[in-house]
Amino acid sequence: MSGGPVFSLCSGVVAAIEERRPEREIVLVRTADGHRRRAIHYPGWFGPLRTGQTVWLNVEAVRLGLGTGGFAVVVWAERHAGAEETVKETAKGGTEAADQAGGKDAGVEAGEADAAARAEGAEAGMGTGEAGGAEAAVGPEARRGPAAGLEREAIVVKERYTPLQFAVPAAEFGVPPGRLAGRPVLILPLHSALPLAVRWLRRRRPGWRIAFVMTDAAALPGWVSDHLAALYAEGALQAIITAGNAFGGTHEAINRYGGLLVAAREAEAILIGPGPGGVGVGHPVANAGAEQAENINAVAALGGIPVLVPRLSAADPRPRHRGLSHHTRTALALAFGSAHLVLPAPAGRRERHSGASASLWAVGPVRAAVDAVQAAWAALPPAVRRRHRAVFRPLPSPAALDAFDPGGTIRTMGRDRRADPLYYAGVYLSTEYYINLMQNRAPAQSTLP
Numbered sequence: 363m364s365g366g367p368v369f370s371l372c373s374g375v376v377a378a379i380e381e382r383r384p385e386r387e388i389v390l391v392r393t394a395d396g397h398r399r400r401a402i403h404y405p406g407w408f409g410p411l412r413t414g415q416t417v418w419l420n421v422e423a424v425r426l427g428l429g430t431g432g433f434a435v436v437v438w439a440e441r442h443a444g445a446e447e448t449v450k451e452t453a454k455g456g457t458e459a460a461d462q463a464g465g466k467d468a469g470v471e472a473g474e475a476d477a478a479a480r481a482e483g484a485e486a487g488m489g490t491g492e493a494g495g496a497e498a499a500v501g502p503e504a505r506r507g508p509a510a511g512l513e514r515e516a517i518v519v520k521e522r523y524t525p526l527q528f529a530v531p532a533a534e535f536g537v538p539p540g541r542l543a544g545r546p547v548l549i550l551p552l553h554s555a556l557p558l559a560v561r562w563l564r565r566r567r568p569g570w571r572i573a574f575v576m577t578d579a580a581a582l583p584g585w586v587s588d589h590l591a592a593l594y595a596e597g598a599l600q601a602i603i604t605a606g607n608a609f610g611g612t613h614e615a616i617n618r619y620g621g622l623l624v625a626a627r628e629a630e631a632i633l634i635g636p637g638p639g640g641v642g643v644g645h646p647v648a649n650a651g652a653e654q655a656e657n658i659n660a661v662a663a664l665g666g667i668p669v670l671v672p673r674l675s676a677a678d679p680r681p682r683h684r685g686l687s688h689h690t691r692t693a694l695a696l697a698f699g700s701a702h703l704v705l706p707a708p709a710g711r712r713e714r715h716s717g718a719s720a721s722l723w724a725v726g727p728v729r730a731a732v733d734a735v736q737a738a739w740a741a742l743p744p745a746v747r748r749r750h751r752a753v754f755r756p757l758p759s760p761a762a763l764d765a766f767d768p769g770g771t772i773r774t775m776g777r778d779r780r781a782d783p784l785y786y787a788g789v790y791l792s793t794e795y796y797i798n799l800m801q802n803r804a805p806a807q808s809t810l811p
Contacts, residue, residue, distance in 0.1 A: 369422040371437070374399070376415045385585040385610060387411055391419060391434070399424065401434035404585055407526070408439040416440045518616055520609050521582075533603060533613035534620035542626055542666030546799045548792065549657045549701070550635030551673035551689060553580065554774035557589045558786065559671070559793045562766055563631050564598045566797055573601035573629035575621040576608050579653040581637035584610035589638075601628040608637060618660045631800065634661070642689075644682065647696070651689025655696035662699025667803075669796045670694070670701040670750075674788035676731030678775065684731055686738035695746050702799070704791045705739060706732050706784075707754040722783060723757050731784050732757070755791045766790045 374393035380400070381388035387403045389411055401419050403411055411417070418438040516535035521527045550556060560572055574593075576584055584590050584604050593599040594612070604611035605621035615621035618634065625632045634657050642649030654670060661668040673687035682688040686705070694701070723729060739752060758766070763786055767779045772786075779786045 369420055370425050371418055372399075372421055373416065373418050376411050376413050376417060378413060379411065382410070383585075383591065386591075389417075389436070391417060391436075393419065399434045401436050402586065403436035403439070404583060408436070409442075411436070411439060412442060415442060518614070520607050520614065522607075528609075530609065530614040532620075533615050533624045537620070537623050537627055540623060540626075542622065542661065542664045544665065544667060544803055545626060545632065546667040546669050546702075546796055546803065547622065547657075547661045548631070548633045548796045549654055549661070549668055549670045550633060551651060551654060551671050551687070552640065552774060553587065553589065553636055553638040554772060555671055555789045556633065556635065557593060557772055558767060558789045559633060559796075560593050560598050562790070562793050563797065565765075567631070567800075570631045570800075571600040571629035572598065572631045572633070573603060573625035574599055575603045575605055575615070575618060575625050575632070575634040576611060576637050577618055577621075577634065577653060577657070578604075578606035578608040579636040579650040580641065581639040582608050584608060584637060587638055601625060603628075618657065619664060622660060622664055622666070631796075632666075644680075646688060646692050649689060649692075651687070652692055652696060654690070654693035658693065658697040658699045658701045662701075667799065668697075668699055668701040669792060669799065670703050671792040672703060672705060672735075672788050674706075674731070674735060674784045675775075675782055676728040676784040678782070684734060686735045691738060691742060694742065694750055697749070700749050700751065702751045702753060702795070704753045704755055704788075704795045705735055706757050706787065706791070722760050728784060753795060755795070758787055758790050763787065763790065 372393045372395060374391040376389050377392045377398065378390040379387060380390055385404065385406065387405060387410065389401050389403055391399050391401050393399055399419060399421065401417075403417075405411075416439070417436050419434040420437045421434045424434055516531050517529050518532045519527050519529050548559060550559065556574060560574070563570060563572055574590075576590070581587065584602055590599070590602055590611075594602060601613060601624075602611035603613045603615050603621040603624050605615040605618045613621075613624050613628070615624055622632065622634065625634075636650055636653065640650035642651065651673065658668040658670060670690070670693070672690045675684055675687065678684050678687075694703070723732065739747070763779060763783060766789075767786055770779045772779070774782065774785050777785075
């Protein structure tokens with residue numbers, strides 16, 4: 363086994379609070395090495411920060427020059443009176459959670475807990491005693507606390523066996539072990555597709571309730587996402603289910619399967635995908651995008667219809683992502699379930715647009731990328747192409763894309779719609795197909811018997 367993770371820490375003093383929400387703060391920290399660093403802080407851990415307060419930052423992402431995740435994170439803050447009150451309330455909630463867990467390992471299988479207890483002489487801080495301590499209890503429950511009166515099976519632990527493990531009520535508790543009964547589920551390739559798809563669903567079908575299952579393939583805290591905060595605040599999203607070790611949603615699920623069933627209970631339209639900050643090393647399977655195969659399998663296994671949003675691009679500087687991204691190609695190859703996939707129609711089958719529309723898709727790099735999508739699909743093994751259902755649709759007009767992304771405020775990999783219209787076209791075509799599939803599916807007696 364390796365010696366463990368290596369990360370960079372530095373201390374500093376909070377110079378300014380740039381953004382403050384109940385679940386997230388952005389602060390400017392004057393560090394001991396003379397830098398001024400912007401850092402993210404989750405008040406659930408240490409209470410709201412104040413200017414002049416001493417903090418320690420994890421600056422590893424800054425040192426590595428990462429993209430979406432390239433900011434410092436507060437990992438410790440000195441206590442002040444207000445924080446102490448938050449800690450006391452959280453400790454009270456943590457004690458209740460531990461008591462409700464019956465002295466057991468709060469959601470970890472009993473056999474694992476017993477083995478851990480024998481090996482370590484304790485239950486890793488997840489049972490009665492340690493879980494009730496103030497420090498162990500500081501976590502996301504500072505904001506809302508475990509629901510009172512839950513039975514012990516309803517309490518589970520996230521970030522298990524790490525210094526920041528915490529207890530949450532499992533959203534699956536009480537949900538019948540049903541199926542999706544033919545319900546389509548929109549599977550997203552990147553977090554940037556979420557606001558595009560959700561707002562379009564909201565505009566086209568305002569009566570639908572919408573739920574998003576955020577997996578743990580990328581960022582773990584849902585609170586880090588500006589998109590989630592905005593969509594929930596404006597009423598576009600009715601439920602955010604954070605699954606696996608992801609946390610911070612309106613519902614906490616143990617895994618993607620349970621998360622999908624909770625979403626089916628809470629809403630008509632279901633989307634599943636990662637949070638911000640994907641990871642990858644250029645390897646075909648060693649990337650966050652490969653989880654799309656797992657999402658396809660989960661939806662199919664539960665009796666739903668997976669609708670995979672392809673990752674398309676005409677502007678990505680990396681050849682493996684131009685046209686039909688290798689993330690999508692790999693997910694299609696790895697998946698055992700059968701997905702529906704919407705791709706731009708081949709040149710001979712495209713609708714003839716005039717003026718601005720023709721010029722949009724006739725631009726050299728864009729046209730080449732569209733042709734590359736067709737070539738990439740044709741190059742997949744025949745067994746993969748037979749397993750999935752590819753649907754070809756004409757590329758949208760500029761007016762349709764303007765309506766889909768009003769104001770052009772959504773960016774993907776740092777690029778807006780004008781810089782990479784093909785990505786947005788892929789999300790648009792898939793969302794439109796999803797809407798039609800939802801409208802035309804045979805009505806079920808119940809999605810959850």
